[in-house]
Amino acid sequence: MNVDDYRAEIRRVIAGFVPCMPSWEEDGHLPRELFSALAAAGAFRERWALGPVAGLPLARVLVEELAEHNAGAALAVSLHSEVFLHALHRAGGHAEILEGALDGSVIGCAAVTEPGAGSDVPAVTTSARREGDQWRLTGTKCLITNAGRATHVLVLARTGDARSFGLFVVPLSGVTPTRFVPTLGVRSADTAVLDLDVTVPGTAVVGNPRAGLVQLLRVLDFERLAAAAGLVATARAAMALALAHMRDRTAFSARLFDHQVLRHRMAWHWARVSAVAALLDAAMKPGHGDEVSHSAVAAVKLVAASDCADAVDAALQAFGGRGYTEDFPLARMYRDVRLTRIGGGTDEMLCEVIAANLDTDDALSATLVRGIAERGGW
Structure with a gap:
């Protein structure tokens, strides 16, 4: 699909949601149907069929068409595609979750920021410890966009010494946001705090467990x-x-x-x-x-x-x-x-x-x- 055809298809999908967008601002959450409708139109699959850099023109179109109408939707969709899906695509593996992210049945978000670690990402204290063939993640993450509607979260956690970090895919089915934080803008995409104390399988790590940063x-x-x-x-x-x-x-x-x-x-x-x-x-x-x-x-x-x-x-x-x-x-x-x-x-x-x-x-x-x-x- 060329860029013009892709833009026309994305624009068609978004047009069906525009009348409802004011209610998203009031509700403070995005509808999951937005992600499934975009996925059905090939928004994510077409973008990632071209790879990280070659697919950037399509990524740009997707954000441009959403941002004009709703910045919260543009932010959450770009985090799903350019961060969550991208991390899985780059690392390889996780075939089932990756396929779900492409078809819209999986919605991803990212948990990096902590109460004591914003731009200073290496200062995160959330830990991931090996327990047999599993990982135990403990810590608090904040300012997580779209955690209330996502199905999975990509978590950055310390896996060893000061230079060792891993990225982990954690299902949100067993993790309830501690609270949602009111924000000045992008109100349609919720902003959450997560207190983590979960065990995930060894396969939950994305790529090298020491090179996550x-x-x-x-x-x-x-x-x-x-x-x-x-x-x-x-x-x-x-x-x-x-x-x-x-x-x-x-x-x-x-x-x-x-x-x-x-x-x-x-x-x-x-x-x-x-x-x-x-x-x-x-x-x-x-x-x-x-x-x-x-x-x-x-x-x-x-x-x-x-x-x-x-x-x-x-x-x-x-x-x-x-x-x-x-x-x-x-x-x-x-x-x-x-x-x-x-x-x-x-x-x-x-x-x-x-x-x-x-x-x-x-x-x-x-x-x-x-x-x-x-x-x-x-």
């Missing part, structure tokens, strides 16, 4: 790309609404669009969002070893979280008081985009990822700097 960091790059795609789609949708309003609304004897300060503001933000989209295109291309660049992915999410949120803010401003009401979708979009400066890697952590790539020797520049300094007697 490395596996997770590779997978999280794809979550960040999905987040950036959703931000661009949301910003463009918000700006399209604002521009329609500006062409229709009259103030001071002229359309809002005819006031230079207003149309130039929108032009500025449109240019910035277009630049983010171009950066996203570049970050999706494979680099060394057919992997995406860790620093390039960090860069696009960092810039998207700021510039796309600014564009949504400008769109709300264009609506004036109307934009601040819940009658228009701008208020929801404004709340929703704020999460991306925290979730999937905070701005500060992403800056560290980028900075690490900048601290490399550049002989030519170093020679130029030293030469200028010496000639000037510095």
Whole structure:
């Protein structure tokens, strides 16, 4: 299925759910039927038939089409596909769960964050201890998206010394969320706390039981790309609404669009969002070893979280008081985009990822700097 056909099919499925989406915000949970309907349309199977990087254009389409209507759905679906399903696909094995995730009978989420370990992922204290041919997982995970509707959770746990971590697939049939946490935005996708004290079979480990953190960091790059795609789609949708309003609304004897300060503001933000989209295109291309660049992915999410949120803010401003009401979708979009400066890697952590790539020797520049300094007697 090519990208255009895939987009048309995803758009058809989502259209059937759009009238119900306001109730998702009120209920605080997504319907499982959304995942099964997307799966029936081939959303996950088509994406993963192409592999992690080659399938990214389809992953982008899936998030773009959902984000315009409901950020919670876009987030939960991308976590299911780009984190949970991706981890299983990359590690191999788990054929039954993998097939269920592709056909929508299995819905996955991820449990990484803990009360004392957010961006500092290596600080997690949840442990996994071998007990014969089983693993016993104990600890507390928080800020888990869609745990109330997922059937399985991917858990990062310490399996030994300070550098040893594993990823585990845990059925949620025997684990009840301790509580659901009210959030500022993405209200349709529940956010849960899980207290874990469960035993799972030895086969529950995903890949190498000592290399789970490395596996997770590779997978999280794809979550960040999905987040950036959703931000661009949301910003463009918000700006399209604002521009329609500006062409229709009259103030001071002229359309809002005819006031230079207003149309130039929108032009500025449109240019910035277009630049983010171009950066996203570049970050999706494979680099060394057919992997995406860790620093390039960090860069696009960092810039998207700021510039796309600014564009949504400008769109709300264009609506004036109307934009601040819940009658228009701008208020929801404004709340929703704020999460991306925290979730999937905070701005500060992403800056560290980028900075690490900048601290490399550049002989030519170093020679130029030293030469200028010496000639000037510095």
